[in-house]
Amino acid sequence: MIQEVVGIGGMGSVYRARDLHFPNVVKLVAVKEMVNLAPDPQVRKTVIKNFEREANILATLTHPSIPNIFDYFSSDDRAYLVLEYINGQDLEAVVREADGFLSSAQVVAWGIELCDVLSFLHNHEPDKIIFRDMKPSNVMLDSRAHIMLVDFGIAKQFQTGQKGTMIGTEGYSPPEQYRGEATHLADIYALGATLHHLFTRRDPRLEPPFSFEERPISQSNDEVSPEIQAVIARALAYEPKDRYRDIDEMKDALVAAARQTGLLTRLPSSRSTPTFQADGIKPLWKFKCEDEIRGTPALFDNTVFVGCYDNNLYALDAAEGDFKWKYPTDGGVVSTPAIVDGNIFFGSEDKRLHVVNARSGKIVWAYYAEGPVRSSPRIAEGHAFIGSDDGVLHAINSVTGRAVWSTPTSSAIRSTPFVANDLIYVGSESGEFYCVDFKGKIKWQFKAKRGITSSPLVTENAVYFTSVDGHLYALDPKSGWVLWKFKLGKGSISSPAILDNLIYTGAADGFVYAIDLKSSKEVWRFRTEHQVAGSPVIYKDALYCTSIDSHLYCLDAKGGQLRWKYATEGPITGSPLVYDDIVYIGSTDHQIYALLA
Amino acid sequence: MFESIKKIFQKEEEKEEVVEVEAVRETETVPLSPQQVEEIITHQAMKYDVQQLIAASGQSVGKKRELNEDSLSVITATLSGNAGNIPFGLYIVADGMGGHQYGEVASDTAMRTFNGYIMRKFYPYLFDLPTTPLDESLQDIMLEGVMLAQEAIQRDAPGSGTTLTAALVLGERVTVAHVGDSRAYSIYPDGRFDLISRDHSLVGRLEELGQITAEEAAVHPQKNVLYRALGQGEVLEPDVFTTSFPKKGMLMLCSDGLWGVLSDRKMHRTIKDTDTLEHACQKLVNAANAAGGPDNISVVLIKLIQ
Numbered sequence: 001m002i003q004e005v006v007g008i009g010g011m012g013s014v015y016r017a018r019d020l021h022f023p024n025v026v027k028l029v030a031v032k033e034m035v036n037l038a039p040d041p042q043v044r045k046t047v048i049k050n051f052e053r054e055a056n057i058l059a060t061l062t063h064p065s066i067p068n069i070f071d072y073f074s075s076d077d078r079a080y081l082v083l084e085y086i087n088g089q090d091l092e093a094v095v096r097e098a099d100g101f102l103s104s105a106q107v108v109a110w111g112i113e114l115c116d117v118l119s120f121l122h123n124h125e126p127d128k129i130i131f132r133d134m135k136p137s138n139v140m141l142d143s144r145a146h147i148m149l150v151d152f153g154i155a156k157q158f159q160t161g162q163k164g165t166m167i168g169t170e171g172y173s174p175p176e177q178y179r180g181e182a183t184h185l186a187d188i189y190a191l192g193a194t195l196h197h198l199f200t201r202r203d204p205r206l207e208p209p210f211s212f213e214e215r216p217i218s219q220s221n222d223e224v225s226p227e228i229q230a231v232i233a234r235a236l237a238y239e240p241k242d243r244y245r246d247i248d249e250m251k252d253a254l255v256a257a258a259r260q261t262g263l264l265t266r267l268p269s270s271r272s273t274p275t276f277q278a279d280g281i282k283p284l285w286k287f288k289c290e291d292e293i294r295g296t297p298a299l300f301d302n303t304v305f306v307g308c309y310d311n312n313l314y315a316l317d318a319a320e321g322d323f324k325w326k327y328p329t330d331g332g333v334v335s336t337p338a339i340v341d342g343n344i345f346f347g348s349e350d351k352r353l354h355v356v357n358a359r360s361g362k363i364v365w366a367y368y369a370e371g372p373v374r375s376s377p378r379i380a381e382g383h384a385f386i387g388s389d390d391g392v393l394h395a396i397n398s399v400t401g402r403a404v405w406s407t408p409t410s411s412a413i414r415s416t417p418f419v420a421n422d423l424i425y426v427g428s429e430s431g432e433f434y435c436v437d438f439k440g441k442i443k444w445q446f447k448a449k450r451g452i453t454s455s456p457l458v459t460e461n462a463v464y465f466t467s468v469d470g471h472l473y474a475l476d477p478k479s480g481w482v483l484w485k486f487k488l489g490k491g492s493i494s495s496p497a498i499l500d501n502l503i504y505t506g507a508a509d510g511f512v513y514a515i516d517l518k519s520s521k522e523v524w525r526f527r528t529e530h531q532v533a534g535s536p537v538i539y540k541d542a543l544y545c546t547s548i549d550s551h552l553y554c555l556d557a558k559g560g561q562l563r564w565k566y567a568t569e570g571p572i573t574g575s576p577l578v579y580d581d582i583v584y585i586g587s588t589d590h591q592i593y594a595l596l597a
Numbered sequence: 598m599f600e601s602i603k604k605i606f607q608k609e610e611e612k613e614e615v616v617e618v619e620a621v622r623e624t625e626t627v628p629l630s631p632q633q634v635e636e637i638i639t640h641q642a643m644k645y646d647v648q649q650l651i652a653a654s655g656q657s658v659g660k661k662r663e664l665n666e667d668s669l670s671v672i673t674a675t676l677s678g679n680a681g682n683i684p685f686g687l688y689i690v691a692d693g694m695g696g697h698q699y700g701e702v703a704s705d706t707a708m709r710t711f712n713g714y715i716m717r718k719f720y721p722y723l724f725d726l727p728t729t730p731l732d733e734s735l736q737d738i739m740l741e742g743v744m745l746a747q748e749a750i751q752r753d754a755p756g757s758g759t760t761l762t763a764a765l766v767l768g769e770r771v772t773v774a775h776v777g778d779s780r781a782y783s784i785y786p787d788g789r790f791d792l793i794s795r796d797h798s799l800v801g802r803l804e805e806l807g808q809i810t811a812e813e814a815a816v817h818p819q820k821n822v823l824y825r826a827l828g829q830g831e832v833l834e835p836d837v838f839t840t841s842f843p844k845k846g847m848l849m850l851c852s853d854g855l856w857g858v859l860s861d862r863k864m865h866r867t868i869k870d871t872d873t874l875e876h877a878c879q880k881l882v883n884a885a886n887a888a889g890g891p892d893n894i895s896v897v898l899i900k901l902i903q
Contacts, residue, residue, distance in 0.1 A: 205831075205834075208795075209802050435680075473734075474734075479681075
C-alpha cells in the first residue's frame with residue numbers, strides 16, 4: 001500500500017509504503033521505482049536482466065549501513081525495488097539546514113563510518129562492488145544518527161547514455177569516471193568530495209568540476225585541522241594513482257588525523273573554537289587621549305591627525321607618537337580628517353567644519369552647518385564636499401570657506417561623499433543615495449531599505465556601498481541602476497575597499513566579506529568576535545580591519561587567512577590607516593596605536 | 598514612437614537649460630546677440646553624448662546538419678530612468694543540444710521565456726502591466742530569467758537541453774547570464790579579442806586545469822559534452838556577471854558552430870575592416886561554412902556608439 005512519494009530522482013520515484021504481508025503490524029518500506037527508458041526492446045531486456053542480477057547481489061548484502069532489500073520485481077517499462085524504510089534525513093539536507101558549519105568531529109565520525117561501508121563493498125566476494133555514486137544525498141542519517149548508504153549503482157543501468165548530454169553526478173565524480181572508468185579509487189575521490197562538501201557547506205555541483213584543489217577547506221571553514229584537510233586533499237587527487245590505494249588506507253589516515261587533533265576524544269557536539277596565541281606583538285608607540293577615539297586617523301608630513309570624543313583634534317609625531325598640538329572644538333570629533341594644501345579639514349559634532357593649519361594647529365576658517373557634522377569631508381576641484389545631520393550636502397570653497405551651494409536631502413548625511421567623473425556620490429540615513437553634479441543638481445537617486453552610513457567607493461564600473469538593510473550594492477555610476485547586490489548576514493555601516501577583482505566589507509554579523517566584483521559571489525569570509533563597524537583597508541597584499549571585539553586584524557587579502565591580530569583595551573569602531581609599513585589605529589580605550597604592518 | 602518623442606522632448610529641455618546657464622555667464626560681460634545665442638545652441642547640441650546601441654546578427658544551419666537548433670534574439674531600444682534615457686539592449690544566443698530530441702524546441706523555449714521575463718521587467722507597458730520600480734538588481738533579474746527558462750524547458754520539452762548566453766546592455770554596463778558553451782567576447786579596437794564567458798564543457802574544464810592543450814581541446818572527441826546546460830540536471834548555477842562595454846569596441850555572442858571552427862585570430866581578422874555590423878556577421882558565417890560548417894552557426898555583434 002503506497003502511502004506517499006518521498007523522493008523523485010533522475011530515473012524514477014521513491015515511495016513510502018506499508019507492507020501488507022504483515023497486516024497486524026505497521027511495517028514501512030521504501031519502494032524505488034525505476035523507469036526503463038531504453039527505446040530498443042533488446043536493450044530493454046538487457047537492462048532488466050542486469051537489474052535483476054544486481055538486485056540479487058544487493059539482497060545478499062548485510063551491513064549495518066546498507067538498507068535491507070526485501071523484494072524486487074519488474075514489468076515491461078518499470079522495475080521496482082522494495083527496501084528498508086529509513087526514517088531520517090539525508091546529509092545534503094543536514095548540511096543545507098545546519099545553522100553554521102557542522103562540527104569537524106561529527107563529519108569525521110561519518111567519514112569513518114562511510115569508509116567502513118565502502119570497505120565492506122570493495123572487499124565483497126566474489127566480485128567487488130563499486131558504489132559509483134557517493135554524495136551527501138545518497139547518505140541517510142537514521143533515527144540513531146548512524147549513516148545508511150542508499151541509492152546503489154543499480155539505478156545506473158537505467159540511464160541512457162546519450163552523446164552530447166550531461167555527465168553523471170557532476171561535482172562528486174572523479175575525472176576518470178567521465179572516461180567511463182569506475183574503480184574503487186573513484187569511490188575514494190567521491191567520498192573526499194562528499195566530506196569536502198560537508199566541511200565547507202559548498203556544493204561541488206555548483207562549482208566547476210575538479211576544482212577542489214583551488215578551494216581548500218580552510219578557505220571556507222578554518223576550524224578543520226590541517227591534518228584532516230590533508231587526508232581529504234589526497235582522496236581528491238586528480239590522478240587516481242595519487243590517491244589512497246584503498247579505502248582502508250584512507251580510513252586509517254582519517255582516524256590518525258582525528259587522533260592528532262584530538263577530535264576522537266571530543267563529543268561530536270563540541271565546536272572547536274579557534275584559539276590564538278598572542279605572539280607578543282608590541283606597538284611601536286601608543287598615545288592616550290582623554291576620551292574615546294571613534295574615528296579614523298589621517299597622515300601628512302610625518303604627523304598623524306586624529307579626532308577624539310574629548311572634542312579635540314590631535315596632531316602626533318608619526319614616528320614616535322609624541323604630542324605636537326591639539327585643536328579644541330565644542331563637540332566630539334568622530335570623522336576622518338582630510339588634508340589638502342597643508343590644511344586639515346574635519347567635521348565636529350559642534351555643527352562646524354573646521355579647517356586648521358597642519359603645522360601650527362591654528363584655525364584657517366570654519367563653516368557652520370545646521371547640525372552635527374559626522375560625515376568626513378571630501379576635497380576635490382577646489383571644493384570641500386561634506387554632509388551633516390542637518391540633511392544637507394554642502395559644497396564649500398576650500399580656500400575661502402564660503403558656501404558655493406547646498407543640496408537638501410531627505411535625512412542626515414553621515415556618509416562621506418565620493419567625487420568621480422565630475423559627480424558627487426553620497427548616502428543618507430534614510431536610505432536615499434544621491435548622485436549630484438558639480439552645480440548641486442541631483443542627477444539620479446536610489447533608495448535602499450534602510451540607512452546608508454557607509455561611504456561610497458566609485459570606480460569606472462560601479463558605485464559600491466553598504467546599507468543597514470544588510471546589502472552590499474553595486475550601482476551603475478551614470479544611471480543608478482542596481483547592477484548587483486550581495487546579501488550580508490546583517491546590516492553594515494562599513495565602507496568597502498577593493499583589491500584586484502575582490503571587494504571587501506565588514507558587517508554587523510561580525511564577518512569581513514570578500515566578494516567577486518563581477519559575479520557578486522562570495523570568495524571568503526572571516527569571522528571576528530563582534531560587529532565590524534570600521535572599514536577594511538588594503539595595504540600591499542594584506543587586509544586590515546577592526547571589530548567591536550577590540551581587535552585589529554591583519555588578513556591575507558586573497559585568501560582571508562588570519563596573519564595576526566592585536567587586542568586593544570576597548571571596542572574599535574574606526575578604521576585603520578596604513579602608511580609606510582605602519583598601521584595606525586584608534587580605539588574606544590582612548591588610545592591611538594602604531595603597529596608594524 | 599512614444600519613446601522617441603519623449604527623447605526628443607527631453608533633449609530639448611536639456612538644451613534650453615544649458616543655454617540659460619551660458620547666457621547668464623555671458624551677460625556678466627557683454628550681452629549676446631540672437632545669432633550668438635543660436636550659435637551656442639548648435640555648438641552645445643553637438644557636444645552631447647547620445648549613446649546609441651547598434652546590433653546585427655547572422656545565422657546558418659551549416660553544411661552538415663539538417664536542422665537549425667540554434668536560436669538567437671536581438672532587441673535594441675532605449676530605456677528611461679531617473680538619469681534620462683539610456684541605451685537598452687538584450688541579446689541572446691541559445692544552442693539546443695545535439696544528442697537530444699527537440700534541441701530546437703529547447704533553445705527556442707529558453708529564448709522566449711528569458712526574453713519574455715526580461716522585457717516584462719523593463720517594458721511592462723508593452724504587456725499592459727503596471728509600471729513599478731524594480732526592486733531586484735540586474736544580476737538578480739538575469740538569474741531569475743535563467744531559472745524560469747530552466748523550468749519552462751523541463752515542463753515543455755523534458756529531457757532536452759540548451760546553452761544560453763544572454764547579454765543585457767544598460768548604458769555602458771553589460772550583465773551576462775551564461776550556461777553551456779556558447780560564448781561572449783569583448784572585442785577592442787586595439788586588437789584584444791577577450792573571451793569573457795567560461796565554457797561549461799568537460800573539455801574546457803580539462804583545458805583550464807592544464808590537463809590538455811588548446812590544440813588537443815579543439816579536436817577532442819568529447820568536445821560537445823557539457824557539464825552545465827539549461828534543462829539538464831537537478832541543480833543549475835548559471836554564471837552571471839557584470840562588466841563594462843568595451844570602449845569603442847564590440848561585444849560578440851556566438852554558438853560553438855562559429856568559435857569551434859574559427860580561431861579567435863581568424864574571427865578577428867574576418868571582421869576587421871568591415872564597414873557594417875551586418876556585413877561582419879555575414880562574413881563570419883561564411884568563414885565558418887567555408888571551414889566545413891559542421892554545426893549550426895549563430896552570431897550577434899553589438900556596438901555602443903558614443
